[in-house]
Amino acid sequence: MLYVYRFRLYPKKGQVEFLNRQIGHCRFVYNKLLEIAKESYEKEGKKWNYYEYKRLLPKLKEEFPFLKEANSQSLQEAVKWLDRAFKNFFKGLAKFPRFKRKKRVNSVSIPQHFRIEGDKIKIPKLKTPIKLKKHREIEGKIKSISITKLPSGKFYLNVLVDREIEPLPETDKVVAIDVGLKSFCTLSTGEKIENPRHLLKTEKRLKKLQRKLSRKIKGSNKYLKLQKNIAKLHEKITNQRNDFLHKLSKRIVGDNQVVIVEDLNVKGLLQNGNLSKHIADASWRKFITYLECKTKLYGRKLIKVNPFYPSSKLCWVCGYKNENLKLSDRRWVCPNCGTEHDRDYNATLNLLKEGLRTLKGSLTLRAVGLGRPELMSVESVSALVEAGSSSFQ
Structure with missing residues (x-):
């Protein structure tokens, strides 16, 4: 079965700037193709076609030269994400695809030419390897990786592997x-x-920070600092919830x-x-x-x-x-x-x-x-x- 390992990344200042650019390029391609697809449907009634929009990538690189800095395979993966979003919409599993926002969770997918060695990972177009906290060994055949940036500014490495099923001893319960x-x-x-009511226990502190944020000038240093603190608090609530659910489900199973x-x-x-x-x-x-x-x-x-x-x-x-x-x-x-x-x-x-x-x-x-x-x-x-x-x- 497919299984994802997640590790915290600790990039240096220059590596953070590189990752931000790579993620930004993928977000730009996703949003640009979504914009073109919406306009084509509204004006000409033209429906989404993955292969047709994939062929637009070279034209986008000519029109926007900064896209040449990005890993070409990562940009192709961004088109696949949009294709998956449209397919889920047509199947009735999700709403119409929305534009990706910079301040939300953003990712860059790297299907090939990466290398994990010990507690470091080497990715294309970056000369120096990025440090990661490898808290457990990776089991199974690695298929691809992606790097996710959270609103708090933290980076995580997601490793997709093809892992064999590990049957536990049988029981009659x-x-x-x-x-x-x-x-x-x-x-x-x-x-x-x-x-556990994780959100309700933290709600009082969350409301206090949000009230402070509403009194700051939007875009100021204090505003951005408070915004980051709120994102960290939301991240903590999510981590507490996931930890509880993982432990309980593992015990029951x-x-x-x-x-x-x-x-x-x-x-x-x-x-x-x-x-x-x-x-x-x-x-x-x-x-x-x-x-x-x-x-x-x-x-x-x-x-x-x-x-x-x-x-x-x-x-x-x-x-x-x-x-x-x-x-x-x-x-x-x-x-x-x-x-x-x-x-x-x-x-x-x-x-x-x-x-x-x-x-x-x-x-x-x-x-x-x-x-x-x-x-x-x-x-x-x-x-x-x-x-x-x-x-x-």
Whole structure:
């Protein structure tokens, strides 16, 4: 599978200027071709064609001589990025391509003629190698690299490798996960993971810096310094969130052969004005993505349950559907069988049932590596969840 290693770069002053120019050239080509493509469509109805716009690169170099300083392959990669953006738009996966801004995250891709030696990397058109913090060894065949500049001014090296799957020892454990806001997620074992709320913990300091920024003259030294401090704070929040999600997803995947989650429509949930900030801070979609990548890398199985499955409203004991259940109801009693439910834990048990039913319908449990499939049949789930529910309550 394709895997990306990320290392911090520590370029010197002259190297920083070189990287800024290389990134700027790629951004310029991307924006210029996007501008031409928009004008051609609006005036002539001409649609995007990758090969046609790729052939415009020599003309752009003649018209803008500074582009000759750039690595030619990096400029070609910029056209590929634009092509990918248009394809995602046509498939309905993204909005219409937007122009790249200098103050946001920017990258330059280098597909060939680079060399990583120890804690340094040599790239085309730069005589001196750039120092990097190689905190772990690179496993797999290196395919390409890219260098990313964050708004805080930091540079990172991204190494794309073709890495073999590393199956973990098989286990007969299965877990279902229900994500939430009060607790980040609840497991079908009864464990509740606390929501770290990284953004909300830093929000007070962030607002203070933004108020100071609003009082400064735009473009002044103090304005730029505050802007950089705000970018660093946002970067810290992102790093804290990613660290939490990586560690949690690794633990869950390492402990269980099959992981069952609800395939949430996070984009739709973000339309809720009252909860959108909290949902974005929780990063449920990124958590599911990390689970998906790690189950693939370590030879596990991830099952996504239909988001319209009413996991919270169903009683896992008798199957009664509580249509009157509100979001504020954290505990409820089933009118049919009298069982008292914790809303989130009940949802995980229903997800466990539904996930195993899906798994049983598509392939045998032994095919995904479960050592004792007879314990994981749909008929015996009640026996399993009863033991879990009694210890939870």
